[in-house]
Each structure stands twice: as C-alpha cells, then as structure tokens.
Amino acid sequence: MRLFAxxxxxxxxxxxxxxxxxxxxxxxxxxxxxxDLAGPRAGTVLGTVLTIKMVMYVVIAPVAAAYIDRLPRRAVLVVLDAIRGAVVLALPLAGEVWHVYVLIGLLQAGSAAFTPTFQAVIPDIVTDESAYTRALSASQVASTMESLLSPVLAAVALTFxxxxxxxxxxxxxxxxxAFLVLSTRIPDARPSTHTKAWDKAAAGIRTFFTTPRLRGIMALNLTVAAAGSIVVVNTVNYVRDELGGTQSDVAWMLAASGTGTLLAALGLPRVLDRIAARTVMTTGSxxxxAGTIAAVVLIAAGLxxxxxxTLIWTVIGIGMALIITPTGKVLRASAGHSAIPEVFAAQFSLSHLAWLITYPVAGLIGTNAGFTAAWTILAALAAAGATASLLLWPRHDGPESARTPAEITQHTLSGDPATLVRAA
Structure with missing residues (x-):
C-alpha cells in the first residue's frame, strides 16, 4: 500500500x-x-520553561485521553491548534520572565492534549502494518527535518x-x-472498555508497568531525555558563552543534532523490516x-x-532517532485497538516525566554548578536508563511478553489465538 495515496x-x-x-x-x-531577558542565566529560565512544559505533559496528557473519546477528535485537534496559535502570538510581547512562564503553561497545556490525540489517530487511518511502519518513519523524518531545517531557516531569518x-x-x-486537519476525515475514537475517566487515565500507565517491553521503553525514555536535555537546554549558553558564537550559530548547532536524527531516520524503515525494534532501540541507547560521555570529556578537559x-551533537541526534522512531510500532503491538489512545497518551506522559527530571539538571545545575557537573549527572542518567532497558525488556521478546497479565489470563481461559499480540 502506498502510504501517501x-x-x-x-x-x-x-x-x-x-x-x-x-x-x-x-x-x-x-x-x-x-x-534576552536573563542573559547568562538563560539556562535557568529555559530549564524552568521546559520544566513547566513537562509538568503540563505529564499531568494533562492522560486526563485528556480519558475524555477525548467522548468528543469528535477532528474538532478537538482544530480547536487546540487555534488556541496554540493565539498563545504564541502573545509570547514576543512578554516583558518579564514570569510572563513567559504563564504563556508557556497555556501553550503546552494545549500541546499535551493535542499530540497524543494526533498520534492515536494515525493507526485508525493507516491500518496496513507495513504502511503504518512507514508512517511512523515519515513522522520521525518530518520531526528531524524540522530539527534540521527550522534552525537553518531561523539562522537565515535572524540575519535580517x-x-x-x-x-x-x-x-x-x-x-x-488547523485548516488541514479540518479537511481530513478523522474517525471518532472507539469507546474505551473503561467507563470511569480515572480508569481510562490510569489504564495506559498500568499497561506500561505490567508489560515487559513497555517497561524497557520507560527506561529508554530516561536515556533520550538525559542526552536530549544537553542539546535542548544548554546549546544557547554553551554556544554563546563557551564558544563565543552568535544567535545564528545557536541555530546552526541545533541543526547539527537535527542532521544526525535525519540521517538515522531515513534509513530506519528498511532496517526495522529486518531487525527487531529492541535491537535498534538498545543500540540507540x-x-x-557514548555521546553524553563525549560531551563530558569535551567540557571537563577544556577541549x-x-x-x-558539532560531532557530538550529531551523534546525539542519531541516537535519539534510533529510539524514538520505532516506539510507535512497539506501542501498537502491545495494546488492543481500543486501548491504543490510552497507551499513546501514557507514553507521551511517561516520556515527558523523564524530561521533567533531566531539564532541571541541565538548566539549574548547568547554570549554578557548570556544564561539567550537569553533563556528568546526565551521562549517568543516560547510562542508568540504557542498562535498565536491557534488564527490563526480554531479549527474546515473543508474544507472551507483548501482552499484559489480563490479556494472558483471557487467552488462557478462552484458548483463542486471536488474543495474541504480535511482537514488534
């Protein structure tokens, strides 16, 4: 099936x-x-802004997933896009740091409801397994092209x-x-088997804690967040203060990480057709x-x-793509169709919980104790997540490890092979 058909x-x-x-x-x-607002303490401001973002994602995403199946999903996505567009228009008017915090809180509350809803729509539209795998890769390529080209466009724009x-x-x-979403025929969510909102909000998270492969993904989330925080939070101050770069140089350095992600994402569809997701993702970890350790050596040794x-930022971009790109495929293989929105919302929330841990380390510790201390802690967290993923995610990830205990019990009682969930 041709995906873009x-x-x-x-x-x-x-x-x-x-x-x-x-x-x-x-x-x-x-x-x-x-x-511009905080000068040398920009890392603290940016770290706080991103922490607010993560709090919104962790708290709102599962709650939104609990209620959105009661509403027309297309209308929800359009309204959230409109709200985010209006909030962003107000950001350049901020004259105080706290203004930025309030506006970011509103903006990210909208994103926390939008993103998992959007992700859960895709498997309802792209039902073929091979096409869905390519849809995941296309989504990652889009994200990486944004990571690569947005800083480049910004660098060009900032010259004039x-x-x-x-x-x-x-x-x-x-x-x-919003207009493009409005032109799309999006099916409403299938009713969840959970009647109470809290049960719906907790169901996806419970699936993560009871499914071995998803416990492994939770650990990998920490590795991604630890390495990514170095790039997202510290690039501005590192380039401006350590390397003596300009505003445009900040954008180009962010583009280096995006280049690494793009290179990996372009080759992953064929790789995932032949190699198990676990192998690809643990390799990424x-x-x-390696990238975070290299960053520590670079700054600690005065090199x-x-x-x-640029090389280290590129390596980090490659590693993030190797973990993030296959994640949707693993989630889809680990949940029944009606539970897909809950599981995607849980991943959205749990992955950002990891960023909630690492952003303050990069921002607050990086500002007050220096990059060496902050990056050493982040490298340790990345290594801890990588090690835990190997222990939590079984090497031979067969059908049994892809199911929750409730599904295993149902299969045992009914003897119905249709309850098996295929491994990713």
Whole structure:
C-alpha cells in the first residue's frame, strides 16, 4: 500500500509538518528570548520553561485521553491548534520572565492534549502494518527535518530580522495545520472498555508497568531525555558563552543534532523490516551514552571546539532517532485497538516525566554548578536508563511478553489465538 495515496493521512502529515516547522521556529526564538531577558542565566529560565512544559505533559496528557473519546477528535485537534496559535502570538510581547512562564503553561497545556490525540489517530487511518511502519518513519523524518531545517531557516531569518518575529511563523503554522486537519476525515475514537475517566487515565500507565517491553521503553525514555536535555537546554549558553558564537550559530548547532536524527531516520524503515525494534532501540541507547560521555570529556578537559561539539551533537541526534522512531510500532503491538489512545497518551506522559527530571539538571545545575557537573549527572542518567532497558525488556521478546497479565489470563481461559499480540 502506498502510504501517501491515503488522502486523510496525506492531509494529516501535511498538518504535522507545517505545525512542526512553526514549533521549530519557536524553539529557537524561545531560547533567544530567554537569553534576552536573563542573559547568562538563560539556562535557568529555559530549564524552568521546559520544566513547566513537562509538568503540563505529564499531568494533562492522560486526563485528556480519558475524555477525548467522548468528543469528535477532528474538532478537538482544530480547536487546540487555534488556541496554540493565539498563545504564541502573545509570547514576543512578554516583558518579564514570569510572563513567559504563564504563556508557556497555556501553550503546552494545549500541546499535551493535542499530540497524543494526533498520534492515536494515525493507526485508525493507516491500518496496513507495513504502511503504518512507514508512517511512523515519515513522522520521525518530518520531526528531524524540522530539527534540521527550522534552525537553518531561523539562522537565515535572524540575519535580517529580530528573533521575536520568529513567533509569527509558529502562529501561522498552527493555523494552517488547523485548516488541514479540518479537511481530513478523522474517525471518532472507539469507546474505551473503561467507563470511569480515572480508569481510562490510569489504564495506559498500568499497561506500561505490567508489560515487559513497555517497561524497557520507560527506561529508554530516561536515556533520550538525559542526552536530549544537553542539546535542548544548554546549546544557547554553551554556544554563546563557551564558544563565543552568535544567535545564528545557536541555530546552526541545533541543526547539527537535527542532521544526525535525519540521517538515522531515513534509513530506519528498511532496517526495522529486518531487525527487531529492541535491537535498534538498545543500540540507540548505547549511542546516546557514548555521546553524553563525549560531551563530558569535551567540557571537563577544556577541549571545547566547534568541530568537536558539532560531532557530538550529531551523534546525539542519531541516537535519539534510533529510539524514538520505532516506539510507535512497539506501542501498537502491545495494546488492543481500543486501548491504543490510552497507551499513546501514557507514553507521551511517561516520556515527558523523564524530561521533567533531566531539564532541571541541565538548566539549574548547568547554570549554578557548570556544564561539567550537569553533563556528568546526565551521562549517568543516560547510562542508568540504557542498562535498565536491557534488564527490563526480554531479549527474546515473543508474544507472551507483548501482552499484559489480563490479556494472558483471557487467552488462557478462552484458548483463542486471536488474543495474541504480535511482537514488534
């Protein structure tokens, strides 16, 4: 099945790409806004902003998933896009740091409800397994193209305009995304087997704790967050203060990480057709551990250089793609169809819980104790997550380890082989 022959997926993919590029411009602009308001303490401001984002994601995502199946999903996605576009327009008007905190809280509350809903829609539209695998890869390629091209576009734009104009690009992106979603036929969510909202919110998280492979993914979330925090939080101050770079140099360094992610994501569809997701993802965790250790050596030994930093940022980008890209496939293989929204929301929430741990380390410790201390802690957390994933995710990940205890009991009682969930 040709993936882009599916009209509704094509429109949704276009909406994702446009919104991602708008978000990418905001990522660059937000770091520069923090530097403009707080100077050398920009890392603390940015770390706090991102911590607020993670709190919203952790708290709101599972609650939103509990209620959204009662509402038309297309209308929900359109309204959330419109809200986010309006909030972003207000960001360049912020004159105090606390203004930024409030606006980011509103913005990320909308994203916390939007993203897991959007992710859960895709398997309802792309039902063929092979096409769905490619849809996951296309989604990752879109994200990595954003990581690569948004900083480049920002770098070019910053040569003839101030950074606050970049927020206009984000707002426009959200509005165009809303129009594309509006043109898509999105089926409403299938009713959950859980009647109470709290049961729905807790069901996906419970599935993670009772399914071996998903426990492994929780550990890998920590590795991704630890390595990613170095890039997301510390690039601004590191490039400006340690390397003596400009605003455009910040954007180019972020693009280096995006290049690594893009290179990995482009080759993953064929790799995932032949190699188990566990192997690919644990390899990615090893790459991220190596990248964070290299970053510690670079800063601790006083070897800071443009070439060394670019190489390390690229390696981190590669490792993140190796873990993030196959995750959706593993989630889909580990839940029944009606439980997919709950499991995607749980992953969204739990993965950002890991970022909630690592962002303050990168921001607060990086500002007050230096990059060496912060990156050493983050490297240790990355290694802990990588090691835990190997222990929690069985090497021979057969059908039994892909199911929750409740599903195993049901299969044993009924003898119905249809209850088996295939391994990713």
């Amino acid at each position: 599916i009209r509704d997926y094509r429109h949704l993919f276009g909406a994702q790409v446009i919104a991602l590029f708008g978000t990418g411009l905001t990522t660059v602009a937000l770091g520069l806004l923090a530097y 305009m101030s950074f606050d104009r970049l927020f206009l690009g984000t707002s426009a992106g959200f509005l165009v995304s 090893g790459v991220l551990v 800071t250089s443009w070439i060394g930093t």
